[in-house]
Amino acid sequence: MTRGIRAIDLPGTRAAYYAPTTVTSQPPKQLDPCLGQPGSLVNEEVPSDYESQIHLALLNLHKVLVAVGASIADIARLTLYIVNYDPQRRKHTRHIQRFLRSHRPAITLVPVSQLACPEWLFEIEAVVAKPPAIPMQLTAPNAKVWDVVVIGAGLAGLTAAEHLIQSGHSCLVLEARDRVGGRTWSTTLPDGKGTVDIGAAWINDTNQSKIYQLAQRAGVEFIEQKYNRKLPIAGLDPETQKQLVAIRDMAEADCQQVGCARPEDSTLDSMTFLAYLKSRQASDRAISTAAIWTRAMLGQEPEDVSALYFLNYCKTGGGLLQMRSDRRHGGQYLRIRQGTLSFAQTLAAALPSGTVQLSSPVTAINQQYPGRVLVRTRNRTVQASKVISAAPSTVLPPLPTRKQLLVGSFNYGYYTKAMMVFRSAFWVNKGFCGLVQSFTGPASIVRDSSIPNDDKWVLTCFLCGDSGRQWSQLQNSERANVLLDQLGEIYGDPDLVRREYVTIVEHEWSKEEYSGFGCPCPSLSPGVLTVAGDALREPFLDVHFVGTETAAEWKGYMEGAVRSGERGAAEVQKQQPWLICRTP
Numbered sequence: 001m002t003r004g005i006r007a008i009d010l011p012g013t014r015a016a017y018y019a020p021t022t023v024t025s026q027p028p029k030q031l032d033p034c035l036g037q038p039g040s041l042v043n044e045e046v047p048s049d050y051e052s053q054i055h056l057a058l059l060n061l062h063k064v065l066v067a068v069g070a071s072i073a074d075i076a077r078l079t080l081y082i083v084n085y086d087p088q089r090r091k092h093t094r095h096i097q098r099f100l101r102s103h104r105p106a107i108t109l110v111p112v113s114q115l116a117c118p119e120w121l122f123e124i125e126a127v128v129a130k131p132p133a134i135p136m137q138l139t140a141p142n143a144k145v146w147d148v149v150v151i152g153a154g155l156a157g158l159t160a161a162e163h164l165i166q167s168g169h170s171c172l173v174l175e176a177r178d179r180v181g182g183r184t185w186s187t188t189l190p191d192g193k194g195t196v197d198i199g200a201a202w203i204n205d206t207n208q209s210k211i212y213q214l215a216q217r218a219g220v221e222f223i224e225q226k227y228n229r230k231l232p233i234a235g236l237d238p239e240t241q242k243q244l245v246a247i248r249d250m251a252e253a254d255c256q257q258v259g260c261a262r263p264e265d266s267t268l269d270s271m272t273f274l275a276y277l278k279s280r281q282a283s284d285r286a287i288s289t290a291a292i293w294t295r296a297m298l299g300q301e302p303e304d305v306s307a308l309y310f311l312n313y314c315k316t317g318g319g320l321l322q323m324r325s326d327r328r329h330g331g332q333y334l335r336i337r338q339g340t341l342s343f344a345q346t347l348a349a350a351l352p353s354g355t356v357q358l359s360s361p362v363t364a365i366n367q368q369y370p371g372r373v374l375v376r377t378r379n380r381t382v383q384a385s386k387v388i389s390a391a392p393s394t395v396l397p398p399l400p401t402r403k404q405l406l407v408g409s410f411n412y413g414y415y416t417k418a419m420m421v422f423r424s425a426f427w428v429n430k431g432f433c434g435l436v437q438s439f440t441g442p443a444s445i446v447r448d449s450s451i452p453n454d455d456k457w458v459l460t461c462f463l464c465g466d467s468g469r470q471w472s473q474l475q476n477s478e479r480a481n482v483l484l485d486q487l488g489e490i491y492g493d494p495d496l497v498r499r500e501y502v503t504i505v506e507h508e509w510s511k512e513e514y515s516g517f518g519c520p521c522p523s524l525s526p527g528v529l530t531v532a533g534d535a536l537r538e539p540f541l542d543v544h545f546v547g548t549e550t551a552a553e554w555k556g557y558m559e560g561a562v563r564s565g566e567r568g569a570a571e572v573q574k575q576q577p578w579l580i581c582r583t584p
């Protein structure tokens, strides 16, 4: 559908996140004023925290947009009403920019002394130019009708396809990229020796049983993450350490109270993770530590994520401590010498030839009547009885209201791994394990990713959240330099670090359209789980949804992707028992 709102700029206004004015490039079906939306969640209650109210007001506006069949890209104009507005602390800009993504409506800010209710601190109003509906023209092909078409050849899609084919279904996998594996992507180092994982790298051999089984099937070699107590965190006085432990244990205890598959706690969901920390009297230093968690796990800052979403994310991996751990049972215990791309390659190789069609991005789906779905790629249309969407963002508008709201609210963080290759493991020689956590960045986390058998010595720097985004704005030539400066400072020997340095390998997932322009897993801002969380795994007619973001165990991880693929296949098998007995 062609969207009609276009920003009109004057000299010098193009850099702003709003436009001086907008026009519609096609006559809109109608102009809808969306009346003022305050930051309330359920029962008209509003959280006391200002930023949480902004998130909830934006969610309420989004709900209205979806209800009238419009999208964020149809907003022509916004009016913001802010109580006790302070030009020095323009906290609304961050959240409104993220909500609008690259869309630029005209925006008016109106400082007010009070809104309709004394506890309201923020209200937002929009004018929306709803575009005329354009009926989708998809011609039914005469060719073969597939039992199931799977969209996306990542671990979730390939797992679903394997299970369905094993149970006798005909299956076609359409993959947008020219390779399988999605967010797993391994590459050989520039000298041709040794592999690094640009995407997912770590697994474990206990509670990640599905991915471990697949790794064994792929016949890979495991490298245990080295962990010892010597971490280069200096200058933490005993009182600060006590505060850090207290906040960590509190978050761990709270996450253990949250449900895995369907978390419900509207109070926790009405606030950002930052507001949650502040409500528990976390000190500034403790908040800085917690910011490392949201950055390292989601590429997000604590003010951008719902407290309930973050705690549930941790819970799906057994808890905050287990997810962050480099020891046995933890999220970062084993690496793969050959790289994790070998997992998807193993799955794809086991499918009948021609099952996976690469370079075939799906652009539209049309559910014609029960049991008949048309799926369009750039150059053809295929027909199936069922579709499994295993791509991070679905290509299926319009969806039922709650699903549309949920999918439209998924937000990807900034997350880049920069692999710094060295001549030797100088950090090990100094008695360190290579694990670093930094409050300041640019790298928030550093981990040893060496492959001793290949004589490869690598420190992987995780550039995540705001500090990662700032780093990404540097010239390419400067990026390695600032990381070398950071490592030099951490290890107290800048000359040694530069002497041992060989090269950097990095890739920005925020530029990857088919990974939702971010990674490793989308997150949700306050309120969305409460109003639309149920829709996460709900099929829509003959379309089923899988992918790591839908997992109830190890959400955001390869384990979650495989488990979700199994669930999707089981859903289809359950609804189509007549197909199970058929000979392939």
Ligand SMILES: Cc1cc2nc3c(=O)[nH]c(=O)nc-3n(C[C@H](O)[C@H](O)[C@H](O)COP(=O)(O)OP(=O)(O)OC[C@H]3O[C@@H](n4cnc5c(N)ncnc54)[C@H](O)[C@@H]3O)c2cc1C
Pocket: 151, 152, 153, 154, 155, 156, 157, 174, 175, 176, 177, 180, 181, 182, 183, 184, 198, 199, 200, 201, 202, 203, 360, 361, 362, 363, 390, 391, 392, 393, 395, 415, 416, 417, 509, 514, 515, 519, 520, 546, 547, 548, 549, 556, 557, 558, 559, 560, 561
């Ligand atoms: C930098 C990074 C580090 C990570 N670290 C770890 C880790 O250490 N351990 C761990 O377990 N996990 C890690 N993860 C997460 C892990 O990679 C993912 O959870 C997992 O690979 C997701 O699999 P998936 O099949 O759900 O999605 P994806 O791998 O994203 O697969 C979706 C597929 O759909 C395709 N697609 C998208 N749109 C379309 C379309 N329109 N038409 C057709 N195809 C389409 C994509 O190209 C892709 O191949 C990391 C991820 C990243 C990016």
